[in-house]
Amino acid sequence: MTVVAPGGRVDRSIVSEAQRLDLARALRTAVRGTVAFDAGTRSVYATDSSNYRLVPLGVVFPLDHDDVVAVRMFAEMFQFFNDGRAAALATVLFIAVLPVMYINLRNFRRQGVGG
Numbered sequence: 001m002t003v004v005a006p007g008g009r010v011d012r013s014i015v016s017e018a019q020r021l022d023l024a025r026a027l028r029t030a031v032r033g034t035v036a037f038d039a040g041t042r043s044v045y046a047t048d049s050s051n052y053r054l055v056p057l058g059v060v061f062p063l064d065h066d067d068v069v070a071v072r073m074f075a076e077m078f079q080f081f082n083d084g085r086a087a088a089l090a091t092v093l094f095i096a097v098l099p100v101m102y103i104n105l106r107n108f109r110r111q112g113v114g115g
Helices: 017-030 039-044 065-080 085-111
Strands: 034-036 059-061
Touching: 017 034, 017 065
Parallel strands: none
Antiparallel strands: 034 059
16 A cells, blocks of 8 residues: 655556557557547546546547447557457467368268268
């Protein structure tokens, strides 16, 4: 638990400026809508009716459903480091198993097993 002196400030940002700019550049190439990572837009969307203020990394104004899906994909990749390695591994394993299945099916047909 982090103890902060009264009136002190807690730095909750774990993302460096370079990472934030990399995310902005990647989002601009993938999204047709507006991608705003400037300080003014971020501060406007950081406030609400509560006492807390959490400044976002950036603000995206999507145009359609595809933009929403793209932003969600980038959030998964950027926040949870889920860049699809498991899906790629499953695809490679499936492709590696296909020849074995073909050989087994061919041998079964030759032996007359299973119909």
